[in-house]
Amino acid sequence: MNSIVLPAPIQAAAVADRPEPVVRLTDVHRRFGATPALNGVSLEVGKGEIVGLIGRSGAGKSTLIRCLNGLERADSGEIAIEGRRIDRLAEQELQPLRRRIGMIFQHFNLLSAKTVIDNIALPLKIEGVAKAERLKRARELLDIVGLSGRERSYPSQLSGGQKQRVGIARALAARPALLLSDEATSALDPETTHSILALLKDINQRLGLTILLITHEMEVVRTIADRVAVIEAGRIVEEGPVWSVFANPQSQVTASMLRSVRPQLPEAIARRLSTAGKHLLLAVDITSPDAQSVLFDLAGLGSKTVRLLHGGIDHIQGQPVGRFFISVAANDAERIQKFLTSRLARVEVLGHVADHA
Template identity: 75%
Template sequence: MNSIVSPPLTVAKHEQGAEPIVRFRDLHRRFGDTPALDGVSLDIGKGEIVGLIGRSGAGKSTLIRCLNGLERVDSGEITIEGRRIDRLPERELQPLRRRIGMIFQHFNLLSAKTVIDNIALPLKIEGVAKPERRERARELLGLVGLSGRENAYPSELSGGQKQRVGIARALAARPALLLSDEATSALDPETTRSILALLKDINTRLGVTILLITHEMEVVRSIADRVAVIDAGRIVEEGPVWSVFANPQSDITTTMLASVRPQLPTEISARLKDEGDSVVLAIDTATSDAGKLLFDLQAQLGGRASLLHGGIERIQDRPVGRFFVSVPVDDLTTARQFLISHLARVEVLGHV
């Protein structure tokens, strides 16, 4: 009997500049009869951290390969810094690729080269003189917290240190866009947190735009400004991270959020039925008074609301709350009206 009432939560629209760093417009790409991209449109603004999230096979990798020019779209437009690239010949793509720094899941470091030579490699390919490229590499080693490890080899580094080298290498040519392709998937949780903190610091200090490709909502929640959810080659949802967490609009987003949002305890969900004296509600809120919403609901119902589970977290400096509450059947209409008037999203899960 799952019924949902979704009031028009205030969702801040992305403040776009005069020209996005990257613009995808109605991209289509098929492999045989299978659409890998099915009308993808998305803007990535200067200085943003945008999370592109989806399950395996959703279209993330194809989109990135099209952005790098490794795949060609069947139709649609891709622009980088205002220049359309989807029909450029390979020779003209090369300088544009240097505007994108890549961070890989498995680091992709050259085992026979030292840390400083790995970082300086993109500059060597560009023909930058050795003294200049080594100076730049040392500067980046300081930025990523690895000063003094210039002459170490990848085999002597931990996974987190290897990824820091990978980040430094990605920044060597001063790219406009940093592309993180599942960069933390091979790391333990503590190391993941340190790498995400580093990326956030780089974004803040250098103003580098970052596109995070991931299947982990925790990564998006930690540092992203906006999130776009891709499923079956389509962007099914997009918006500020706090608003998507507070009010997911698609089934796939709701499913992917299940691991990072409070869920009704199984011992309660197992007792839900179609009829009963009380109703169990799921309440989502992202207003400034989220912390006192339940107290006000209690007062409205004369103390007849019972908190079953839930809590509040801060996402992008906004309180985002998710609660599970039991109210008497006779109070359901009053409770709904009160919660909706306070811009909460309400779902009836069942009776107990």
């Protein structure tokens, strides 16, 4: 059955008055043989923002991050960090700019033969900073990441979450303008992931640090990002505030990736859908500030013809985001849909059911 989709109130769009970008990519292309890894990527990350870049394996995330830190060269397009183009700089010219970019990795990349404090101070040692100054900075960072007193420990003596905290401290050693997080929580358990994300958010707020999160986990983006960009087949297919994209995904790949964090139609009900029946099954998405009152009003409006089957209301970035599934008597469906759209809801007809499911 063809779905009927009524107009959505809010489209995922760029945020007005976005801060001056720390990162600007303009129509960036990168091919490996006949395969386009990046196929016209344009993206901005403003000063102090946390932006999540999310995509499936092979979507182009790793190539994009390697182009940002100068490990890959774009075939065409422009890449600028803090207003300076880096896509055509010689290797020697790239070195000072790389110090403005901190990196944290999925598997920590710590040197096992060095202590925690020496791992953190390593970028400063390479830069030629005096020993006393680099150790002072490393101790400051140990305090920031919650590892004071562990400076003489070795990586083998740390948990996964502690290792990642050391990795974050090391990435901050040279006071970067941009922090790139490359799947930094993928190897961690859920509780540790939550603590690391809370740490990143704290660092962002305390230091005003710009963060680009490269991830395939929607929950990571939902937890701390301000905006999200979805990459697929080397292109940005969707971009906007996290709450808006979560509430009203515009691309098929985004909707698919959101399945784990948005209410979905229970399989037992989906199996009962047909092309004819006494009741229509509707999927309802709503981002109105009074989303909860819509449910109460709907219950009163259609007390005998409407039944809530599944779903609920969440809050993302302080915005109420509702998604629920209702069964509506077919002869009352038009009235109910008009009411919902008048309250700024998006309604999709999924099919018929013989009864109220």
